[in-house]
Amino acid sequence: MEISVEQYQAYLKDNEPERRVVSGNYTAEPTSVAQLATALIQSLQELLDEGRIGFSSYEVVAAPAVTFSLEMSPINLPMVDAKKANQFFTDETAPVTLKVYLVTRSEFINVSKLHIDYFADSDAEFSAERLATMLSEKWAVVEDHYKNPPALQPAAAVTEATTKKTATKKKTTAKKSTAKKRTTKTATAEKATSKKTTTSKKTTKTSTTKKKATAKKPLLKRRSR
Secondary structure (H helix, E strand, O other): EEEEEEHHHHHHHHOOOEEEEEEOOOOOOOHHHHHHHHHHHHHHHHHHOOOOOOOEEEEEOOOEEEEEEEEEEEEOHHHHHHHHHHHHHOOOOOOEEEEEEEEEEOOOOOOOOOOEEEEEOOOOOOOOOHHHHHHHHHHHHHHHHHHHOOOOOOHHHHHHHHHHHHHHHHHHHHHHHHHHHHHHHHHHHHHHHHHHHHHHHHHHHHHHHHHHHHHHHHHHHHHHH
């Protein structure tokens, strides 16, 4: 199926995406996953045959909870983010192939709690075997993270490390400030001493000059006679 990004967004703006829920009690066992893959594909194919834009989905309620969806989109974005699709195309009116993505939602899939994988073009023949493999891989990740949560640094340790770092930084800044003050004080003292010495020299020079002038003055008077 081909559709322009403009048409895709306009459709979802005026209509809620059609949702086909797959019922049943499927497990992560290979045979069960293969059956789930077939059920998801059949439900999505019905939507395509009807000319509707939407998705098929199956929700696992038992822990670890996970929801698998086959969603239609022109770009690898879940349908809830359809309004962002035009940001990835230069011509929103040009027809593009509508694609199908496997969207996995779970608290244990990753930090964002969502993972999206390209499955097939909407007008291609869907492979239940390929989808079953994809489902098994994602289901295994969810179960593994559920049983073995990724290690995280304790908040207390982070706080303690941050506090020590801040204290060290403040101490270093204080030392630099004290050293700067001492340097400034020394420079001021040296400047004052230098000024005093200069003043003393000037005073001595002036005094000497006056003495010389006083000594010469009587001689000048005598010559004038």
